[in-house]
Amino acid sequence: MTTIRVAVPRKGRPLEAVLETVASQADATDVADRIISTLRYEKAITKGDAAAEDTVYDRLADYSDLSDPTEPEYTLFRDDRDGMPRRVVFDSLTVPFGDLDVQLVGREEPFRALRKHEFALGFDSADLVLEEVVELREDPLADIADINDRIDPVDTDVRVVTGMGDTVYHTLLATPTVVDSLSPSLTREFVTEYEGPLCISPRYERLVEAILGTDAIEGVEFTYPDDEREEEAAIADAGLGVYVTVTGSTARDHGLDVGAQLFPSETVLLENQSELDDDVERVRDLFQAENQSPIPAR
Known part of the structure; x- marks a missing residue:
C-alpha cells in the first residue's frame, strides 16, 4: 500500500485542527481524541496546572505503541519555559485513507520542511508563511486567499491550498x-x-x-x-x-x-507543487474537502 507522508505541527491548536480534519475523513475519531487529550494534559503539566506521579519518560513509554503504526507515537521536546522542562509532543500516526496510507509526521516547522522538499503536503500556521515568503506591498494583505499572489515563485514552490477554519x-x-x-x-x-x-x-x-x-x-x-x-x-x-x-x-x-x-x-494546508503526483493530489483533495474552497495557486 502506498504511504503519503504529511508534515504536521507537533502540538497546539494547528495540530488539533489537522486531527479533527483527519477524524472527519477517516475512521480515526477515537485516536484523534486521545492524541488531543494527551497533549492538553501534557501542556497542563508543563505549565504547572496539573501534576503527574510518573516521570515524563514513563509517560512517554505509556503513550507510544511502536509496534502498531496506526497508534500514535510521541517524542520529547525541550520547552522554553523556566527550567526548560521536557514536554511530550506528537511524533507520528498512520491513518488508512481508502487504498492509501497517510502518515502524519510531526515537525517543529512544517512549512520549512516543505520548502526543503522533505514533504509534498503539510499543515502549518498561515502566520509562518507571511513571516517567511510573502511580498510586502503598499496595500495590506487582508485574506488567506490572497497569500499565493504574494509568493514569489523564485523563493519557493510551496503554496497555500486552503484554510482549516480554526480561525x-x-x-x-x-x-x-x-x-x-x-x-x-x-x-x-x-x-x-x-x-x-x-x-x-x-x-x-x-x-x-x-x-x-x-x-x-x-x-x-x-x-x-x-x-x-x-x-x-x-x-x-x-x-x-x-x-x-x-x-x-x-x-x-x-x-x-x-x-x-x-x-x-489560521492553520493552512500547504503543498509543494514540484513534489505533487496523483496519489498526493488525492490526499490533498480529501483534506480540503471538509474545508474552504481551494485557493488559487499562482
Whole structure:
C-alpha cells in the first residue's frame, strides 16, 4: 500500500485542527481524541496546572505503541519555559485513507520542511508563511486567499491550498486615549494617520507589515513586550498594538479597545507543487474537502 507522508505541527491548536480534519475523513475519531487529550494534559503539566506521579519518560513509554503504526507515537521536546522542562509532543500516526496510507509526521516547522522538499503536503500556521515568503506591498494583505499572489515563485514552490477554519485574528488594540486622539474607528486607516509606538510580538514584524501595508506603518515605531509581561499590558503602555485575540476579554481587562480584525491566524494546508503526483493530489483533495474552497495557486 502506498504511504503519503504529511508534515504536521507537533502540538497546539494547528495540530488539533489537522486531527479533527483527519477524524472527519477517516475512521480515526477515537485516536484523534486521545492524541488531543494527551497533549492538553501534557501542556497542563508543563505549565504547572496539573501534576503527574510518573516521570515524563514513563509517560512517554505509556503513550507510544511502536509496534502498531496506526497508534500514535510521541517524542520529547525541550520547552522554553523556566527550567526548560521536557514536554511530550506528537511524533507520528498512520491513518488508512481508502487504498492509501497517510502518515502524519510531526515537525517543529512544517512549512520549512516543505520548502526543503522533505514533504509534498503539510499543515502549518498561515502566520509562518507571511513571516517567511510573502511580498510586502503598499496595500495590506487582508485574506488567506490572497497569500499565493504574494509568493514569489523564485523563493519557493510551496503554496497555500486552503484554510482549516480554526480561525482567530490578528487584531488592532488601543487605549481609548489614543483612539480619541485621531478617530473613533480603530481600523487600518487609523494606523495610516497614526505616528508613534506600535507594540507587537517580535516574531511578527514582517507579518504586521504585510497585513497593515507598508504605507500604513510609515511613522510607526515597532516596540515589543519583554519576557516578563503580558502582551496586552505592553500594548496598554504603548497605546497601540496588534495581537492575536479570541474574544478580546483580556484586552478589555487591560483597558484596551478592540478594533479591526486584520488577518486570520489560521492553520493552512500547504503543498509543494514540484513534489505533487496523483496519489498526493488525492490526499490533498480529501483534506480540503471538509474545508474552504481551494485557493488559487499562482
